[in-house]
Amino acid sequence: MEYLVASSVGLMTAAGVYLLLRGRTFTVVLGLTLLTYAINLFLVSTGRLATNQADILSETQSDYTDPLPQALVLTSIVISFAMTAIFLAMALRGFFESGDDEVNASDTEDVIARKRK
Amino acid sequence: MNHWIILPILLPAIVAPLLALAVRHDIVLARVFSVGTTTLLLMLGLYHLNIAGDGVTRTYALGGWPAPFGIVLVVDRLASLMLVLTAALGLCVQLYAINGWDKRGQHFHPLFQFQLMGINGAFLTGDLFNLFVFFEVLLIASYGLMVHGGGPDRIRAGLTYVTINLLGSTIFLLALGLIYSVTGTLNMADFATKVPDVASTDRAMLSAGGILLLIVFSLKAALFPLQFWLPGTYSQAPPPVAALFAIMTKVGAYAIIRVFSLAFGESAGPFAWLATPWLMSSAAITLAVGMTGVLAARSLSQQASFALLGSVGLLFIAIAAFTPQSISAALYYLIHSTIGIAALFLIIDLIIARRVGVGDTLTVSRRFSNQGLIASLFFIVAVAVAGIPPLSGFIGKLLILDSLRSIYGGYWLWGLILGTSLMAVIGFAASGSQVFWKSLSDVEPLRPIRKLPLVLPVVAIGIMIASLVLLTALAGPVNSYLDSTVEQIFNPQLYIDAVLLPATENMQ
Numbered sequence: 094m095e096y097l098v099a100s101s102v103g104l105m106t107a108a109g110v111y112l113l114l115r116g117r118t119f120t121v122v123l124g125l126t127l128l129t130y131a132i133n134l135f136l137v138s139t140g141r142l143a144t145n146q147a148d149i150l151s152e153t154q155s156d157y158t159d160p161l162p163q164a165l166v167l168t169s170i171v172i173s174f175a176m177t178a179i180f181l182a183m184a185l186r187g188f189f190e191s192g193d194d195e196v197n198a199s200d201t202e203d204v205i206a207r208k209r210k
Numbered sequence: 211m212n213h214w215i216i217l218p219i220l221l222p223a224i225v226a227p228l229l230a231l232a233v234r235h236d237i238v239l240a241r242v243f244s245v246g247t248t249t250l251l252l253m254l255g256l257y258h259l260n261i262a263g264d265g266v267t268r269t270y271a272l273g274g275w276p277a278p279f280g281i282v283l284v285v286d287r288l289a290s291l292m293l294v295l296t297a298a299l300g301l302c303v304q305l306y307a308i309n310g311w312d313k314r315g316q317h318f319h320p321l322f323q324f325q326l327m328g329i330n331g332a333f334l335t336g337d338l339f340n341l342f343v344f345f346e347v348l349l350i351a352s353y354g355l356m357v358h359g360g361g362p363d364r365i366r367a368g369l370t371y372v373t374i375n376l377l378g379s380t381i382f383l384l385a386l387g388l389i390y391s392v393t394g395t396l397n398m399a400d401f402a403t404k405v406p407d408v409a410s411t412d413r414a415m416l417s418a419g420g421i422l423l424l425i426v427f428s429l430k431a432a433l434f435p436l437q438f439w440l441p442g443t444y445s446q447a448p449p450p451v452a453a454l455f456a457i458m459t460k461v462g463a464y465a466i467i468r469v470f471s472l473a474f475g476e477s478a479g480p481f482a483w484l485a486t487p488w489l490m491s492s493a494a495i496t497l498a499v500g501m502t503g504v505l506a507a508r509s510l511s512q513q514a515s516f517a518l519l520g521s522v523g524l525l526f527i528a529i530a531a532f533t534p535q536s537i538s539a540a541l542y543y544l545i546h547s548t549i550g551i552a553a554l555f556l557i558i559d560l561i562i563a564r565r566v567g568v569g570d571t572l573t574v575s576r577r578f579s580n581q582g583l584i585a586s587l588f589f590i591v592a593v594a595v596a597g598i599p600p601l602s603g604f605i606g607k608l609l610i611l612d613s614l615r616s617i618y619g620g621y622w623l624w625g626l627i628l629g630t631s632l633m634a635v636i637g638f639a640a641s642g643s644q645v646f647w648k649s650l651s652d653v654e655p656l657r658p659i660r661k662l663p664l665v666l667p668v669v670a671i672g673i674m675i676a677s678l679v680l681l682t683a684l685a686g687p688v689n690s691y692l693d694s695t696v697e698q699i700f701n702p703q704l705y706i707d708a709v710l711l712p713a714t715e716n717m718q
Contacts, residue, residue, distance in 0.1 A: 113373075113377065118369060121373055125373070125376050125377070125380075128377070128380050129380060132380050132383045132384060132387070135383075135384065135387050136383060136386075136387045138391075139387040139388070139390050139391035140390075140391075141391075161390070162387075162390065165339060165386070165390075168339075168343065169383055172343070172346050172379075173379075175350065176346070176350065176372075176376055176379070179350060179353055179372070180369075180372050180373070180376065183353065183357060183365060183368055183369055183372060184369060186357075186360075186365055187362065187365040187366055187368075187369055190360065190361070190362040190365055191362035191365070191366060195366075
């Protein structure tokens with residue numbers, strides 16, 4: 094279980110970082126999404142891994158899973174979803190306004206040259 | 211419980227959706243509401259500044275849940291000072307923006323209020339995860355403001371800005387996860403009490419968490435080597451938005467002062483001064499990079515962005531020294547540089563609107579309307595930003611130099627600070643003479659396409675210049691207030707007791 098969770102966090106992070114470093118917005122979006130998946134999985138595991146346990150503490154129950162990381166993950170899922178949506182909207186607008194989906198900002202020289210036109 | 215504490219967050223949070231839903235078609239009404247709200251925020255900030263003056267740290271437990279189980283908001287001298295600075299800057303920028311920038315795209319005012327809400331929340335919260343949430347609130351609003359008005363170059367710079375900040379958020383969550391798994395808490399005060407007793411097997415994990423936090427906050431503050439996003443973003447953003455963003459780098463500075471003085475300060479045992487060795491060198495390089503950029507810039511907004519970068523470097527040199535005297539100097543310089551750089555961005559916008567065809571590029575061009583007035587405003591603000599007498603930049607720099615006397619290697623830093631000041635002076639002198647002095651006077655002056663408003667923008671910039679003059683004239687009282695602020699910062703037990711004692715009292 095530990096091995097599975099740890100290696101999937103690692104794999105997703107590696108793939109996410111690789112995609113993030115590509116030069117087109119679509120792969121960057123995919124990379125960011127993979128990274129947030131990895132982080133969410135990591136956050137769940139910060140409350141220690143436990144299976145088949147209730148997430149409450151009671152007098153009859155000695156073992157439990159920590160509910161707080163689950164709440165944190167829920168928040169982080171919502172936020173990262175909204176952020177991905179915003180990023181996609183901006184990437185689309187950038188594509189329609191400039192005609193390509195390259196990530197690199199234009200050189201200052203280009204900007205100045207365009208302003209002069 | 212003092213319910214006024216939550217109002218700096220609640221007020222913009224209520225007004226912003228109202229602005230977006232109810233009055234989106236009526237720009238005049240939106241302006242009235244938005245400026246009114248920011249004025250109220252300024253008054254709220256002054257109220258908190260006044261009652262925080264007695265040195266008591268006040269807390270507000272959200273929903274009545276006692277810390278460390280619920281989220282607390284904390285107001286002390288530092289937090290209330292930042293609230294006032296944010297609201298004052300916001301008001302000036304807003305007065306400027308209602309000359310037309312708010313009509314160039316949609317939803318300027320709601321986004322502006324959400325931005326203020328996020329910034330205020332980041333200053334008030336006493337919980338690390340809540341700090342993350344407020345960072346996201348201020349970021350998501352800033353994405354909208356950054357691309358306000360549109361245009362391919364701006365959108366593309368905006369994409370870089372969004373990407374780097376999304377990556378920052380990811381690292382932030384990683385740091386929070388590490389911290390939670392070691393200490394089992396995310397409340398800053400509770401976290402601070404648990405740091406010294408962390409088992410030796412978990413130390414590496416907590417150090418990693420602490421350093422990751424430092425990386426995230428440095429990314430917000432644009433410290434070397436995480437500064438690459440700043441010049442491109444700020445020079446492409448609408449100038450009034452860039453002026454508001456002058457406070458955003460200070461959110462990073464505030465978070466570093468707050469978290470690292472509380473949890474990784476003197477009483478942190480094996481983690482004492484975790485950040486210091488990293489901060490000083492990267493601050494020094496940031497200062498050098500920023501001021502070199504001021505010399506090398508090709509346009510005025512680029513120059514202002516690099517000047518902002520340089521001021522962040524100088525600010526962090528003082529923060530990294532982490533003595534009471536240097537933090538006090540850092541806070542003085544923080545107030546000055548926020549207002550100064552913001553005013554510079556606004557003046558640049560006046561120039562861009564009038565130099566038709568050339569914008570703010572540093573080339574010789576024809577004369578433009580109101581050139582004398584704008585030139586004198588630029589001169590005053592450039593003097594302040596470069597840090598030469600008689601304005602507050604000079605006093606701030608002097609205070610920082612004075613506080614570095616006792617630091618190891620302090621005289622190297624003296625050399626660096628004085629050398630980069632000279633570079634800033636030369637850079638601004640060169641750009642000022644390119645834009646204003648060398649303008650071709652024998653040809654017909656440039657005429658703007660439409661009539662440009664002048665009164666309100668100049669009033670907004672005038673208020674900022676006046677506050678810089680006030681900051682200079684009242685340097686004594688301001689400094690004694692900052693000294694007592696620093697006393698609070700260097701006595702983290704006050705903060706910890708204020709947050710955690712009410713909970714133990716309830717249990718008894």
